[in-house]
Amino acid sequence: MTTSTRVIDEVADRLEQAVESGIPCSPLSDLIGTTDIDAAYQVQQTLTRRRISAGARLIGRKIGLTSAAVQSQIGVDRPDFGVLFDDMRFVDGDVVPFGRLLQPKAEAEIAFVLGTDIDDATSPDAVRAAVALAYPALEIVDSRIAQWQIGITDTVADNASSGVFVVGETGFSLDTFDPKEVVMTMRRGGEVVSEGTGRDCLGDPLNALAWLAATAIEFGSPLRAGDIVLSGALGPMVAVQPGDIFEADIAPLGSISVSFAGAEAGRPAAIPHE
Numbered sequence: 001m002t003t004s005t006r007v008i009d010e011v012a013d014r015l016e017q018a019v020e021s022g023i024p025c026s027p028l029s030d031l032i033g034t035t036d037i038d039a040a041y042q043v044q045q046t047l048t049r050r051r052i053s054a055g056a057r058l059i060g061r062k063i064g065l066t067s068a069a070v071q072s073q074i075g076v077d078r079p080d081f082g083v084l085f086d087d088m089r090f091v092d093g094d095v096v097p098f099g100r101l102l103q104p105k106a107e108a109e110i111a112f113v114l115g116t117d118i119d120d121a122t123s124p125d126a127v128r129a130a131v132a133l134a135y136p137a138l139e140i141v142d143s144r145i146a147q148w149q150i151g152i153t154d155t156v157a158d159n160a161s162s163g164v165f166v167v168g169e170t171g172f173s174l175d176t177f178d179p180k181e182v183v184m185t186m187r188r189g190g191e192v193v194s195e196g197t198g199r200d201c202l203g204d205p206l207n208a209l210a211w212l213a214a215t216a217i218e219f220g221s222p223l224r225a226g227d228i229v230l231s232g233a234l235g236p237m238v239a240v241q242p243g244d245i246f247e248a249d250i251a252p253l254g255s256i257s258v259s260f261a262g263a264e265a266g267r268p269a270a271i272p273h274e
Helices: 005-021 037-053 068-074 124-130 152-157 205-218
Strands: 058-064 080-085 089-091 095-097 105-114 131-141 164-167 183-188 191-197 228-233 245-251 254-261
Touching (some): 005 152, 037 152, 105 183, 105 191, 105 245, 124 131, 124 205, 131 245
Parallel strands (some): 058 228, 095 254
Antiparallel strands (some): 058 080, 105 228, 183 191, 245 254
């Protein structure tokens, strides 16, 4: 049964109200169920159109639920994707205003910046060739659903539980390292809180990128040159509180850090490659 436009708009309104009020909402299953992935992506697309109409600019995509550890934390068994807007990006060492987030959690991953469009060739070699540079990254995921009580339709509709993200200053060519061989250690206040490798991201972060490229083509919005792609968590996500300082080392790409303060602190910043 096709979900009506009225219901899609109602779900989008619920998520927007959670953002505006700062109060997480109830799960979306009462409106779109727990298995209607198409309806969930329709909600995401509706919210995307609303944000663009309000002046936001799309700068890329994020892949979610690529790590078995994160899938276990959420209780799902497949990846998903969301979109990245310009006001979501921060740079290494920035302070993120905690007040713009509801229930943030941090995860470390590789960010790819594309050098060419991916219109139809989604083989691993073609995907690799499309990558201009790779950066160490921290994604601060967030959920508008109360207490992270989410299923796959909740997170898809909620822009893949997106929040903000941080990208390192120095990019690396794929000729200089193998994404599946990276080793990640993330610390909060100096304490190790998450560990993993490139193989923990669908076996290889390039596998995640290939999945996204194929899925984006199916949705009629192929990946484009200049897009930033967050390829997915390399280890478990970790809850964030005001005052926290996170640092992730993703060898051999280097380290990246971010801290969290009150709503008055922090600033959006330009991505390094632009």
